[in-house]
Amino acid sequence: MKIKTLIIPEMKNVLILFLSVLVLFPFSGTAQNTVSRIEIQGNSIVSDATIISKIKSRAGQPVSENVVNQDIKNLIATGFFETVEVNTRQGDDGQILVFSVQEKPVLDELRIEGARRIRARTIKETIQLKEGSFIDEYRLEEAVRKIEDLYAQKGFSQAQAEYSLRSEDAGQTVVNITINESEVRKVRKVTIAGNEEFSDARILKLMKTRPAWLFNKGLFKEAQLKDDVSRIKDFYLQHGFSDAEVSAETEKKTEGIYVTISVKEGPQYFIGEVEIKGNEMVSTGELRQSLVHTQGDVFSETALYEDAANLKGVYVDKGYIFANVEPLSIYDPQTERIQITYRVTENEIAYLEQINIQGNEKTKDEVIRRELRVYPGDKFDGEKLRRSKERLDNLGFFEEVTVDTEPGSKPNWVDLVFDVKEAKTGYVSFGGGYSSIDEFIGFMEIRQRNFDYQNWKTFTGAGQDLSLNMSLGTITDRYQLSFTNPWIFDQPLSFGFDAYKKGHDQEDDVGYAYEEDIRGGVLRLSREFGERVKAGVAYRFERVEISDVVDDATQALKDEAGENDLSTGEFHLSYDTRNSVFTPSRGIYVTNTLQLTGSVLGGDRDFVKYFVRGSKYFPLFHDSVLEIRGRVGFGDTIDSTDKIPIYERFFAGGASTIRGYQERKVGPIDAVTDDPVGGEALFVANIEYTYPLVEDFLKLATFFDTGNVWAENQDFLDGDLKSSVGLGFRVKTPLGPVSVDYGWPLDVEPGEEDKEGRFHFNISRGF
Secondary structure, eight states, X not given: OEEETTOOOOGGGHXXXXXXXXXXXXXXXXXXXBEEEEEEESOSSSOHHHHHHHOOOOTTSXXXXXXXXXXXXXXXXXXXXXXXXXXXXXXXXXXXXXXXXXXXXXXXXXXXXXXXXXXXXXXXXXXXXXXXXXXXXXXHHHHHHHHHHHHHHTTOTTXXXXXXXXXXXXXXXXEEEEEEOOOOOBEEEEEEESOOSSOHHHHXXXXXXXXXXXXXXXXXXXXXXXXXXXXXXXHHHHTTOTTOEEEEEEEEETTEEEEEEEEEOOOOOBEEEEEEESOSSSOHHHHHHTOSSOTTSBOOHHHHHHHHHHHHHHHHHTTOTTOEEEEEEEEETTTTEEEEEEEEEOOOOOXXXXXXXXSOSSSOHHHHHTTOOOOTTSBOOHHHHHHHHHHXXXXXXXXXXXXXXXXXXXXXXXXXXXXXXXXXXXXXXXXXXXXXXXXXXXXXXXXXXXXXXXXXXXXXXXXXEEEEEEEEESSEEEEEEEEEESOBTTBXXXXXXXXXXXXXXXXXXXXXSSEEEEEEEXXXXXXXXXXXXXXXXXXXXXXXXXXXXXXXXXXXHHTTOEEEEEEEEEEEEEEEOOXXXXXXXSEEEEEEEEEEEOGGGTOSOOEEEEEEEEEEEEEOGGGOEEEEEEEEEEEEEOTTOOSOOGGGSBOBOSTTSSTTSOTTOBSOBOTTTOOBOOBSEEEEXXXXXXXXXXXXXXXXXXXXXXXXXXXXXXXXXXXXXXXXXXXXXXXXXXXXXXXXXXXXESSOOTTOSSOOXXXXXXXXXOO
16 A cells, blocks of 8 residues: 555545555454554654654554554654655554655755855844755745845845755755845935925935935835835824825936835815714713814824723723723715714623732732722722722832733623733842942942742742842942831831941032941831822931041031931821832822931930922823922921031032032032031922933933022022023933933032033932
């Protein structure tokens, strides 16, 4: 018997073939029709064991035509063989199956000829024909296509490639790929024709196909030109030109390619009357508030479906996740406008049956669930669902959080699925940099933001925050150990502590006419009240030593020298509506701090301080953000203390307050040394606009800063404010975010005669 692949008998011979099969394969189950052994022929590279592992026929089993045919298909599918045939012959104890194979040629050497514009190594990596692998006509034709595509991407759209396959005297198989690169085709001119509503410059801005010039190679790519045509067409559609037609023509001349974009704009359509029908549970007025495009606006299909999605979003927020909104648009020849009708099918309200968490391998379920604002049995609430996702994002434990729904066990009931992709929450970082505050500085930090002191195996998963950091600079040094448990007693009650040592050397350039050494610690306790408010208390104890006051300082400054213990009780109250604690683009954040330092708590000084800081974020076009920030501080002595210690006063000027001025130099200064001595009252306001140049890496910033410091509270806002303007960059690096700003003072700095702009550099270890 002989069986070949791809044998299809003529219909008239079906009966004859069937009878033949019965004769040759009687399948009686006797020894004569049982596979006694399997033989492999024709293979020189692929081993017998590999072939046998790919087939199902086995010795001792009945001979089966179906199994043999499947074995042939399996062997062909390996890509090792050109042909596979199976023959049978009768042996002493049964049928012998003989698999005869013809192996595909093995590539011994790949040669690339004619490649001058692109390296041969790059071409080989692209086509992925590896020496020692089996090859066939299909793989070689695919390799040629990939090479021509690669050249087209580089601007050589006329390049051609062809292959030849030959066996040399030594029996080696050599593939030779010859490339005719042709000349590179450069775009010399792009002409826009037929456009009336939009200028040539506006349309050219949409295109990637542009003429060659000093900073642009201008390589002509047909695929890119097709994309340009689609992009221009979409642009016209979005601006109400629903009948617009866009085409491209090219003319090849000796000096290059000339491109003509032809536009047939057609009429521009506007929105006429907008109706909403079928709504009963939600008022028409409330639904209309969600519409972005209304009567008189430019009509586009994109806008139509965008508003339909907005209408459905209103229903989803109210629990009607099965609601459907069908947008209909009809041209009214009388008004020459597009009449729009949104047909609403509300359906039934949905309820939550189960909430499932998946993707969390380290983080405990309870850490995720305690941040959720939706619960089983509740009515579906879109706003609470969005807030739940925001809270999970703000933990910083996850790279991505997605939410989906699945049908529940009952009609109108759904299961929520929170799928998280965990981020790296533990890290060791170290590095160095330059700050206009600390000058040259090196740092090291060990931190686990998802710490678990009860998990002795990995110490991760409970959402606690443990960090140990150290920084050493030319004029500063800091050491700090911190721990925070955001949930204790199964309540949103946060407990933590800090232990630290920090010091600052004498340095006139940053406003220190003395050396400062501080050792202390803080116990913290806070609680969330509602969704946006957090209040907390803290106790702080510090031992502060001031020494090496400059010789020519005033007596008032020299009186600060010595060692003092500060014992402080603190109260904090904050309000936060930001959409993200890491990169906010909208919302408000306000924090208030009241500190009482006194001998009644065991300290050496008695004074009180109040500080408030607020920011408002406005999202603008292209993911840019406008932030308006303000800070106000007051301090006053109580009991027998005559004045607030210099290290507890308010200072302004420099990278973190009013840029363009020297560090801490805005406000009262020492009459002799011109060193800043701080004050009891502070006001600083900043307006900053950031625009992303490279997503998640580089932002451009422009800012306006203003403010001042006053020696006495009663002088608050008395006199001129010191202001500045400037530009800067925000760069996200592996070591942390880097800020580079150049500020220009609009007023003369205290103690100076002229205005002088300056750079401010700062590197930190977290956004």
